[in-house]
Amino acid sequence: MCPSDIHKQRFRNPKTQSSNSSMAKEAGSGSSPPKAKTWCDHLAHLSSDLTRIPKSDTPCKRCQDLKENWVCLSCKDVFCSRIVNRHFVEHYEQTNHCLAASCRYHQRIWCFRCEALLDARVIPQLRSFLSPSNASKDLSSSAKLENIDALMVAVTDLILMPVPSFDFRPADAQSVVGHNELALAKEGLRKIFDRGLVALADHQVQKDFLTYSAIFLAYHPSPSELKDLSSFGVNLSEETSAFLQAQHKLKVASNLSASITQKKFVLLQQASKYAEAKKEILATDEKVANLKAMIKELESQIKNLEACIATAESDREKTHEVLDTIDTQVTTVRDGLVSDLAQASAMEGMTRAANELVTQWQSAWDSMRTNFAKLS
Known part of the structure; x- marks a missing residue:
C-alpha cells in the first residue's frame, strides 16, 4: 500500500521480502x-460518501492487526499492508478496488493502478475525505502536523513561483489649452486632446475630431509636424475600439496581478501563524508526555497530575481547532492562487501584445498633441 508497493512482483518473491519491508517501513515512518x-x-x-470512514485504530478485517492498515475508499473495509500480512494486496487483486488511504498518516492516498500517491487537497473528488468529520477521528498531533507540513511545502512552492510581469503604462493625455472657424477648430481639438485618447470611443467625438482636424489642416498646409494629425483619422473607429480593448485587457491583468500578490500575502501570513501553532502544539505534546510519566513515578500526586493533563489536553484540542482553520484557509487560498497563476500564464502573451498596441498608439497621440501645441 505504500510507495514501495510499486513493483507487484516483489509481493511474490521471498528473496526481496526483506528489502521491501525496510523500504515500506521507511515510507511509513514519517519520511518525505x-x-x-x-x-x-x-x-x-x-x-459515493467519503465523509464517514473507519477510525484510524480500526484493525485489519482479516487478521485484526493494528500496525500498518489502509482503508479501501471503495468499500471502506480496512486491511493490513504488504509489510504485515498483505491483506490489502489480496483485496485489490480480488475486487479491483485500487484506491486506499493510510490509517496511520491522514491524507496519504495510494492508487494501485497508477502506482502513485494522490494529492487529496488538489483532487476535488478526494477533498471530502479531508473533512473535519474524518480528521476528528484521529487527534494525533504528529499526524496532523505532518499533513499541514506537506501542505506548507506545496504552498511555499506556489509563493516562490514568479508572477508574470505586466508592463503597465497608463495613458496620459494632458495638454496645454491655448475665435472665427479656425479658432473654433483649435478649441475643439484642444478639448478632445484634454479628454484623452479614450474620448474617441464616443462616435460623436470621432466625428468632431475629424471635422476639427479638416478645418485646422485647411489653414495649415500639412506641414511635416502635422502629418500624424492628417493620417490619424484613417480607420479611426476600428482602431479606437482596438485601443479600448487592449486597455481593458491591461486592466484585467493589473487586477489579476494584485490578486496574486494579495493571496501570496495571505499564505505567508498563515504560514507564520502555523509556525507558532506548531511550536505551541509540540510543546503541549511534550508537556502531556512528561505529565504522564510523572503520574507513574508519583502515584501519591496522581489526582493533581491528572488535572494538569486534562488542562493540557484541552489546550491541545483548542490548538487543533486553530490548525483546522489554518488548513482550510491555506487550502482555499492555495486553490485560488493555482487558478490565478494558470490564468496569468495564459494571459502573458496576450497582455504583451495589448501593451505594445497601447504604447504605440499613446506615443503617436503624444507626438501629435505636442506638435499641435507648438503650432497653436
Whole structure:
C-alpha cells in the first residue's frame, strides 16, 4: 500500500521480502513521501460518501492487526499492508478496488493502478475525505502536523513561483489649452486632446475630431509636424475600439496581478501563524508526555497530575481547532492562487501584445498633441 508497493512482483518473491519491508517501513515512518499526483484516472472506483470512514485504530478485517492498515475508499473495509500480512494486496487483486488511504498518516492516498500517491487537497473528488468529520477521528498531533507540513511545502512552492510581469503604462493625455472657424477648430481639438485618447470611443467625438482636424489642416498646409494629425483619422473607429480593448485587457491583468500578490500575502501570513501553532502544539505534546510519566513515578500526586493533563489536553484540542482553520484557509487560498497563476500564464502573451498596441498608439497621440501645441 505504500510507495514501495510499486513493483507487484516483489509481493511474490521471498528473496526481496526483506528489502521491501525496510523500504515500506521507511515510507511509513514519517519520511518525505514521493511527490503526489494531482489527478487519477481511476476515481470512478471511489465510494459515493467519503465523509464517514473507519477510525484510524480500526484493525485489519482479516487478521485484526493494528500496525500498518489502509482503508479501501471503495468499500471502506480496512486491511493490513504488504509489510504485515498483505491483506490489502489480496483485496485489490480480488475486487479491483485500487484506491486506499493510510490509517496511520491522514491524507496519504495510494492508487494501485497508477502506482502513485494522490494529492487529496488538489483532487476535488478526494477533498471530502479531508473533512473535519474524518480528521476528528484521529487527534494525533504528529499526524496532523505532518499533513499541514506537506501542505506548507506545496504552498511555499506556489509563493516562490514568479508572477508574470505586466508592463503597465497608463495613458496620459494632458495638454496645454491655448475665435472665427479656425479658432473654433483649435478649441475643439484642444478639448478632445484634454479628454484623452479614450474620448474617441464616443462616435460623436470621432466625428468632431475629424471635422476639427479638416478645418485646422485647411489653414495649415500639412506641414511635416502635422502629418500624424492628417493620417490619424484613417480607420479611426476600428482602431479606437482596438485601443479600448487592449486597455481593458491591461486592466484585467493589473487586477489579476494584485490578486496574486494579495493571496501570496495571505499564505505567508498563515504560514507564520502555523509556525507558532506548531511550536505551541509540540510543546503541549511534550508537556502531556512528561505529565504522564510523572503520574507513574508519583502515584501519591496522581489526582493533581491528572488535572494538569486534562488542562493540557484541552489546550491541545483548542490548538487543533486553530490548525483546522489554518488548513482550510491555506487550502482555499492555495486553490485560488493555482487558478490565478494558470490564468496569468495564459494571459502573458496576450497582455504583451495589448501593451505594445497601447504604447504605440499613446506615443503617436503624444507626438501629435505636442506638435499641435507648438503650432497653436
